[in-house]
Amino acid sequence: MARPAFDPELSALLAEMPLSTELSHEMLQQIRRMPSPPFKTDAERHDVTVGEITLTVFRPRGLERPAPCVYWIHGGGMMMGDRFSQIDIPLQWLEELGVVVVTVEHRLAPEATGTTLVDDCYNGLLWTVENAGELGIGKIVVAGISAGGGLAAGVALMARDLDGPEIAAQVLICPMLDHRNDSTSSRQYSGDPGVWTREMNEFGWRSVLGDRTDVSRYVSPALAEDLSGLPATYVDTGTAEVFRDEDAAYASRIWAAGGDAELHAWAGGFHGFDAIFPAAGLSVQARRTRTDWLARRLV
Template identity: 80%
Template sequence: MSRPTLDPELRALLADMPLGSELTREMLAQLRQMPSQPVKTEAERHDVTIGEITLTVFRPPGLTGPAPCVYWIHGGGMVMGDRFSQIDIPLQWLEELGVVVVTVEHRLAPEATGTTLVDDCYEGLLWTVENIDTTKLVVAGISAGGGLAAGVTLMARDRNGPEIAAQVLICPMLDHRNNTTSSKQYSGEPGVWTREMNEFAWRSVLGDLTDVPGHVSPALADDLSGLPPTYIDTGTAEVFRDEDVDYATRIWAAGGNAELHTWAGGFHGFDAIFPDAGLSVAARRTRTDWLARTLDG
């Protein structure tokens, strides 16, 4: 199938990356052994363990009173990554907007399956509400974390709390069916995240689950009304493009408030991988400005 063209700067940067088209258990084991990137921040931090999950709290230096809080869920296809993956994104909000950041390390598939991952994230959210002196609570995540953020926000609505002021879904992984046009466009050739990788990840998550709930695969949720203001962004040149656009469209259809940005020439996770590229800078700036307006409102 023909595909949208990549942004020229991103295409040049991507040419130096080792890319594949599939993901296997053996490859996953190797990827999990790669060291995490060091966290560069002057924020105050401490770790909390609750049962099977670990949270890290980052606070602006010298903060003494209540502040907005971003609850961050990392990417990695729900099969890899940790609470510090892509942490530079919310830490930028900490520095610019003065928010507290709580990042959760949930259990991973295929060791954990079904609703376990989203349940872990919801448990961490409840701890955050009970222990962080926050004026407004934002749930945010990237890729798999974006899908889990959407699932947690649906859970909070369906369980009458906690109250979420906004959700930020960055190239979110929302639909286990893997049958959109964009999913088929990014199949059979090497990429950052392909249809084949996505199929492996969802098989790992679902396990023996046959009746898939909307909290796990948010695209299945029948009702998208009553959600908080939502920011969704994606690239034109990525596997999740169409499910992300559809999710925003369905929020609008339900009378909700959603802002959607589909960045021309952006591949999956482009602004996390190459944050200094021109398109990445624009995407990050637009997202941060939206969050600032939403928190001020």
């Protein structure tokens, strides 16, 4: 199929990376053994275990009054990663906007299946709200990237449906929203090596769902019939990636329900481009635009 080309700078950077078309259980175990990239922060750090999950709280030093909180959910196809994956994104918000960051380490597929992952994330949010006074936080934003973006969307739906915590905004970065994996963009990015292909996406969803036919809207948020009553939403995607169409459709359906959503489809951006190559020109622009939107929502 014809498909949008990658941004030239990003394409050159991507050429230096080893890529594949499909994932296997053997490849998954190899990836899991790789350590998370190191990160630097001057923030105060506190780790806590809540049931089956672990959370880390990062607070700006010298914080004397309640600050907004970003509840962060990492990416990794629902099968990989930990609470420090892509952590540089919310830590940038900590530095620039003075937010507290709470990042959750949920259980992973295929060991955990069904709603387990989104339930873990929601339980971590409940803990955060219950301890808001001790943590020194006010408004809460739910944010995530890729699989974490899909889980963030599921958490926002759960909070709405269960009369749960009030969420001020949700930031969905190239979110993984639709287990059906049958959009035009998913078919465009199939058959050739890439960062995240249709074949990889199928492997990820199968790891979570198996042969289930009763898929929960909290796991696959695109199934939610009603997208009204959601918090202000930022949806970020690239034009050259599998999730482009499901992400654009999600934003469009929020508008159709009378909601507040802002959609950015970055021309030539592949999946997770600004997380992988944050210094590239398009990445800098995408991060700046996203941060500015969040700053307005936190006023």
